[in-house]
Amino acid sequence: MYRPQIKVLDCTIRDGGLMNNWEFSKEMVRDVFQGLVEAGVDYVELGYRADKKMFSPKESGPWRFCDEEDLREVAYKCDTKISVMCDVGRTDYGTIVPADQSIVSMYRVATYVKEIDKAIHMIRHIKDLGYEVTCNIMAVSTNLEPDLDEALDQLAETNVDVVYLVDSFGYFYSEQIHYLADKYRAKLPGKELGIHCHNNQQLAFANTIEGIIKNINYVDGSIYGMGRAGGNCTTELLLSFLKNPKFRLGPVLALAEKYFMKMQTELKWGYELPYMITGSLNKHPRAALAFVKSSIGGNNTRSIVEFYDELIAAEGVD
């Protein structure tokens, strides 16, 4: 028996954009949105709302900024809602219009624990404009526990709708998901919880299932797993697992075959050993991304074992 409260959010364009600098054509994004509507996905995240004073629109594709007019060219209001992510410290509040003038339904505020006060300021501002708002606390695998506890206590006092458990580095396995889900649940009475996993150790889908078992209702996926480094839980696995009859797998398979399988061979998200290594060491994937990028370009003179040995050696001198 399915749980009708479960909401699937597809973040292909947003998290996948980290791999191709958000340079998806409008035609492709329109196709992706339409396919996800047909698949019955609840939310489609079409990108970031980055501050154009900090990042030049000449240097990244439109989905790093998600101007309202660009969104209207590829998507429309319907049962599948549109979501946009805002990074704390990288967002111009002035670009967020009141909800009744926007086709965006939900903003997701991405923050580190140490910036939780700024995040809460942004959450309140966007809630006042009439949107659904989530808080996605990144990289919690690296926090001291009292700091995370305090951030959760502060969020409990806000009107944020959903708080996400985020495994930014692809480090967690089931027991850690259970532990943190219990903590978030205890600290955030009355709030919905979400989960966003990375697949560095091939655990993104498994950890998302563990989140569902722990009554987390907002679950993130991306088509063919497109996302930074190890990528995400795949939307096709999520839809094949969930029993709600409104979901249809076919449109997602069609999108994967039309666009993403080929892109994956060129951009190399997913199970690559450098991403596996940073994930298993609980490290940001930036060194692994640089290694894989130089391998794709044929400019890599180091072996994977050398990459691994360097990371381990760096641990010793922290």
Add this chain to the structure above:
Amino acid sequence: MYRPQIKVLDCTIRDGGLMNNWEFSKEMVRDVFQGLVEAGVDYVELGYRADKKMFSPKESGPWRFCDEEDLREVAYKCDTKISVMCDVGRTDYGTIVPADQSIVSMYRVATYVKEIDKAIHMIRHIKDLGYEVTCNIMAVSTNLEPDLDEALDQLAETNVDVVYLVDSFGYFYSEQIHYLADKYRAKLPGKELGIHCHNNQQLAFANTIEGIIKNINYVDGSIYGMGRAGGNCTTELLLSFLKNPKFRLGPVLALAEKYFMKMQTELKWGYELPYMITGSLNKHPRAALAFVKSSIGGNNTRSIVEFYDELIAAEGVD
């Protein structure tokens, strides 16, 4: 704190051989064995002992047969033990010499539930020759539960050393692993348990971890996941997860980089949508293997959505 009872078995050559017809060169298998010795792996499974009256040695590589002299060319007796798999109904007992004349330490008897009587006959025969013997009950996701229960009750009466929980189709997720691990434990007092997972739904490593949590001590991996269709839990993930200081990740990374990353792009085991589809539908991957093979050959005229629709339609007329 690590559990010293945990034994890692690498089945790259045996299960991976299902993808390349066991056509690994002796030089490569020697290299693989030596690397796995250096990595501290407990058992290396070098292939099947198939009956040459049923399968011609001219049509498959040597690791489908594992002649004692071939094994001695690539491996040697040491702390890393050698294992060979026997399929019930496809094995010539006469080729199994007494253990004290062999460099093989362990035979793994692979069987379906319906052939458990033949399996037990073979187990007793091989135990009498002085080997460690396991029973790997395949495809248990398709059995009626009373039939599985009876097979386990029969195995409990034998002197088999280890009984493996095998997810042949890559269908299970954590709750099913927990359920079956509890059942095997209850039915097989005093026996060691093992787990062998397939990665069709990116759950092989996760399910192996769940097995470890449930006190299963024999865990299978393969380098870079090489194995039939979705492939296996990867040996590199297992070794990075386990805390026993005897394990070393470097030699496995080196083997993956030297051989298996390139082979994977040609042979296509791992997360491919056709394998994901058969796994999620609890079906044998043979249709998916044929689909992927024809895609590699450029002979595929069907889309993945058509493949999916055909499988679903076939379900309706079963």
